[in-house]
């Protein structure tokens with residue numbers, strides 16, 4: 001408790017990207033008001049904050065239909081935009097779930113699979129395709145100009161990974 005008051009808390013944990021409201025506004029073509037709410041929800045989700053929304057997304061698994069319906073109500077947005085945001089949240093939530101499963105299984109390294117992805121770092125200096133085949137710490141991600149990043153958690157990312165079983169590679 002004491003520490004919490006005096007240490008500056010990192011807003012976004014390792015592996016996830018620090019997106020601004022403006023990033024969401026332009027990527028999803030949404031209003032500033034909705035983008036502000038998306039930014040808040042994203043920060044809750046990556047930090048696994050104890051709130052109803054985070055719990056709902058985690059429980060929905062990959063059920064994009066339910067998440068999307070909830071987002072239509074929550075943001076008063078149209079169905080197609082809600083669908084895109086739902087996919088982004090589902091990817092982030094699955095990634096967090098995978099981190100904890102891997103940690104429990106003692107898996108520490110993964111190999112990035114990025115050949116199908118056209119996403120680049122925010123500064124355009126590296127492509128996700130160029131990360132294909134690289135090994136990384138699956139709790140932390142791979143170091144990019146956007147910080148440490150895990151596959152599938154960037155906006156529009158189609159990357160995935162393969163776990164490296166200790167002693168087998």
Ligand SMILES: [Zn+2]
Nearest residue numbers: 117128157159
């Ligand atoms: Zn990607």
